[in-house]
Amino acid sequence: MKIHPLRILRIIGVLDGLSLITLLFISMPLKYFADLPLFVTVNGSVHGGIFLLYVLAIAIVQLRIQWGVSWSLLSVLVAFIPFGNFVLDVKLRKMEKTMRVKPFPTHWLVYAIIFFSFFDLFVQLPIMSTYALSVGATTFIAGIVVGMYSFMNTFGNIFSGVFTDKIGAFRILVFGLFTSSISLFCYQFVDSPEILIFVRCIHGFSSGFITPAAFTLLANIRRADEQGSGSAVTGAFVGIAAIIGPATGGILASKISVPNVLSFVAVYGIILLIGLFLLLRKISLPMRVKKRVNEKMKWNLGIMKAYGGAFFLMFSQGVLAYLLPIHIQNLGYSSRMSGTLLSVFGIVAVLIFILPTNRIFDFVNAQITLLIGVVLLGIAQIGIGFADDILWLYGTLAMYGVGFAFLFPSINAVLIEATTEKTRGKAYGYFYAFFSIGVVAGSAILGTLNLVGKPGFLFTGAVLFIFSLFVLVTLIASKVPFLKART
Template sequence: MVCMGSLLFSASFNMLIPELPAYLSSLGGAEYIGLIIALFTLTAGVSRPFSGILTDTIGRKPVMLFGAFVCLICGFFYPILTSVSGFLLLRLAHGFSTGFTPTAASTFVSDVVPHKRLGEAMGIHGIAFSTGMAIGPALGSFIKLHFSYDVLFYSSSAMALLALLLIFNLKETLPQRKEFNWSLLKVSRKDIIAPEAMPAAIVNFLAYIGFGVVLTLIPDWTEAVGFTNKGMFFIVFTISSLLVRVVAGKLSDRHGRIKVIMVGVILLIFAQFWMGYINTPTGLMVGAGIYGLAMGVATPAIYAWTIDLSLPGQKGKAMATMYIAMEAGIGLGALLSGWYYQESISRIPHTFYASAILALIGVVYILFRKGKIAN
């Protein structure tokens, strides 16, 4: 049930992504395309410390419900806030959804499975979330092509409502729960980051910068090479990711997280160079497949590694730290690539090369720190 909830939740906000650059341009804000993802990830990242604390105190279920509720409400406001400033403000608010639900959902998964199968379980949960990432953009582009932006936004809310109903029927897994009070939101510096989870967070940050580039520029890049459905890249990317996640998760359970993460990040580097160099429809779809394979290998192992590194009773805080790094990477990639792009298609390959180099730094970090970080 938590996997189905995550699938629908993921589809809810991902179905908007391929069409938002064109929508923002129609509002007169073409120069702010990089902010579509950057603002969303900013509030997602800022909210992570709070979601981590609340996940470990009031429970996994309320935190998941809050994130889904934000998605539900935001879908209704896109047709109302039709100025550029209103749109950007709404992107900020919408980011709270992913700041809360994924943190609690991943922690929930770690509660209900044996630790020796944690990597496998994270792979299965990742399949659900990634399926939403595939269904969402493809469905979103279909709705926009055949109906309108308003129908697209309301459909996003409908997906969030279904996720909300599924999550509501879950049984809470936190044994010692506290009642919510505002004092829980008083976050000190030591509550923001779990230092023990930083190795996984650093690798995740460097790997996900490229994903911010993909989310921002792939819609225009896909159209430039000849596709009318801007969700095609995400379909191939996600199918490829789905095919490998469970196997990769099992391998990380048997042979260690580090080895599997290294393979995934090296594939990621190759995929980003490929997407920048090969600018044909077939080439881009091959690149999407390799990119999905890379993320499908690395992500479950990184998530499981984060739980491995966490302290007793602080799994939510560790997962929040990892997600903060992920959101920072996505946001930075989106912001810088959007700033550099300026609607010049010839600049897109350069952004892929740059993100590949940053992922390479992640490999170097693992190699130099291998003897000092837990496997």
């Protein structure tokens, strides 16, 4: 007899509540009034382990019961309130009798794969340059090591797009996850800068196969009227990876070696690979190869806008990563403030992605929201350049987060609308190649022009406004309606 997911959540929730109560009302008094800190150490470890199981149980309920996300957030919240789990258990006992278990939503596995791809990218940011120096690289070679991943990623994106249309997204995802995970394990054998550069080439190229195939698969299995909000949810996973990836990499690297950190990411990739075989094998796309070979992607204005949006979004990101720490330092703040500000932009974007606000992308024309996103990014870049106090910086980074939240799902939706299933893989391949190029171009162009501080931010804002003007002119010329036609 199968146990209802809510029953599992209730059992672990009660255990979590009991461990919290014993920690607060027994172990902590023993530590502070009886000088027995061992009780807190042991009880705290047990409580932490149970809490991780509790969060996992919530995730399982979300996937199998598919209740509102607010219930999952509430379940996490009550875990921090004494006796909160017991109050929630009363409600869950009633819900257990009425809520039926649903089939596993396979698209969530694709979301997890997208998260893996971007988590793999972001976890490297705070550790790769110092790791390169630790194996004997010069600062110049360390820069090459860092940039090599994105450079090779571009080629992986293009190859992924071409072959996704020919042999199907499933096979490409299998190849990408397998080779990427193996390359992550290969860091264990790095003992010189030459070997590190070789591993970075393989890692970047193989990882480039994952994202275009995953986005193509999602686009093809989603309903047409949910492409906008669906792309917003996808953006939430990218945003979450951007928030927790660097922190995870930095924290783990301070406790274990960098190769072990990357091996930890590799284990996650292997788990996803197993899940892919178990859950997604039957919806491999496409199955027939012969009819796909001669299909050519037709370039049109929609594709050009999507690619332009992808390039300038990441151009802006590259500038932000390059200039913001310098700007913050010149204002007299610590480097920690840069991380906090970047987290603010990420959190704002993720909230817009996951809250009901994401429905705006199902109703408003994607080209309109694309224009809004680019304009907001331009205003935010200029605002950062003029910022001279911390509140202004927080406000402009929050605006940047809104712009990012509008632009990311919009360029995905525009690309989907401008392509067909037969050529969408190739379209996404080039799309993410523009992503990779944009990141490099942002910092490289400003570095070459020696634009730092206010001039750099003003230059970036001007570039974004020029692109927004192009989008606006094409919207007026094409008489694009503000709202989507509802079917």
